[in-house]
Amino acid sequence: MNNRIQQLRKENKVTQNELADAVDVTRQTIISLENGRYNASLLLAHKIAEYFGLKIEDIFIFEENDL
Amino acid sequence: MNNRIQQLRKENKVTQNELADAVDVTRQTIISLENGRYNASLLLAHKIAEYFGLKIEDIFIFEENDL
DNA sequence: ATAAAATGTAAAGCGTGCTATACTTCAAAT
């Protein structure tokens, strides 16, 4: 599963630290999400979507391989 | 976090088994989700939303307590 | 009333989301 977190972060000029604090996780979690090491939990996905004022499906990209 | 899975399932006359098969998890997983024992993963939430033709946020209800 | 289908409970085990800590690399600013 891919996501647009890094892109949105840069568009909004937000650092990993700021985003991490805003959604209440560590910076490592944001790094790992951006670099595709694992998927967000539903709750974290929701917090991130809310932070950017978007829907979950607008940020997280579900592909065939995710089946 | 609450969800409308059971409600949607009954409205659409779908059994737990049918839904479980459709989204490729076990029946126990559906039961546990409906009874609030844990939250779905982002991927499972997406599959369930897709199954019912809805957005994730239309099915999973995020509350203040989920902070 | 009885059989079958649907829903539920319990518990052990595995993989992964997330934390915590520590160290590294690169870019920007002074």
Added chain:
DNA sequence: ATTTGAAGTATAGCACGCTTTACATTTTAT
């Protein structure tokens, strides 16, 4: 040139999503 901030890597450890198996209860249909 050196400091500072932002981004990255690595690793050990805990919590939870999900599976598996087995059994119990409730609902539906005949």
